[in-house]
Amino acid sequence: MTLQIGDTAPNFQAQTTEGPIDFHEWIGDSWAVLFSHPKDFTPVCTTELGYMARIKPEFDRRGVKVIGLSVDSTDDHETWARDIEETQGHAPNYPIIGDADFTVSKLYGMLGSSVAGDPRDRTAVDNQTVRNVFVIGPDKKVKLVLVYPMTTGRNFDEVLRVIDSLxxxxxxxxxxxxxWQQGDDVIIAGSVSNDExxxxxxxxxxxxxxxxxxVPQPR
Known part of the structure; x- marks a missing residue:
């Protein structure tokens, strides 16, 4: 299954570094960002998790919850978090899903349905398609999907810009x-007639x- 904009984000139950969650209940009436990683202790992802922790107050200010995912156990996530804090100056301050059984990665179309086995037997390259950013609205609909290669770090400032637009x-x-940036002029939607x-x-x-x-940006 390939998730597209406008689809309902699949619900799931999972263990995270902050305890068990039901994803839709966790989102509640908020916006949410789910960003995924192919394996713990990988270099680019280490920088991404640290940067997200540093700018998380910007997501909080917009009423957006942040959650990570990596194809390893939550025990490994907690060990990795210490490395992230040591090297990036910020430890993850948001939950990270343990997806050692590949359930969420498969549910969100990031890994094939036939993937199985021990995640420790798989390399980051085996899971290289688990490099997505999903922005999900309070209606639980997918509003944005970004897919990055393993060699290119994600631009979370761009994610914030898109959330401002959304x-x-x-x-x-x-x-x-x-x-477009906050404060710039905007375009009247094509669905609005001139009379309206x-x-x-x-x-x-x-x-x-x-x-x-x-027209000027509405305030």
Whole structure:
């Protein structure tokens, strides 16, 4: 199964470094980011987990819960966390799912359904497809899927930028243009007629083309 934007994020029960969870119950009414790793004690992932810990207050400020996943046991995660703190200056301050039986990785389409056995017999390369970022809304729908190769560290500042856009466009009938940042102008959604737009934006809008109607970001 390949998860696509708009699909319901599959629910699951799992052990994490902060105890057992039911994923949908854990999300509750919040937004959530699930980011996955092919194996513990891998170099790029070590930097990613440390950086996420450093900027987690930015996710908290946006009402977004963060959870990691790696294809190893929670005992290994806890040992790895000490390495992360030592080398990156920040230990994970969010739960990390132990996926030693591959259940969540398979459920989310990151590993094939036939994968089985002892995770200690598998290398990071065997699990190299477990390198996803899923942003999930309070409605439990998938809003964003990013897939990175093992050799390229993830840009979590970009994930924050996309979350800002997702939250803005969920609340207002607008879209965000290329490279948009907080405070930049936005585009009136194509689903909004001109008559409706006049009610929402009585001061009007810039219109370089009939399909491109530009307004200041709603506050």
């Amino acid at each position: 939250q803005l466009t969920a609340a207002h009938r607008v879209s965000t243009p290329a490279n 737009a006049k009610e929402i934006w009585p001061d009007g809008w810039e219109e370089p083309k009939p399909y491109l109607r530009i």
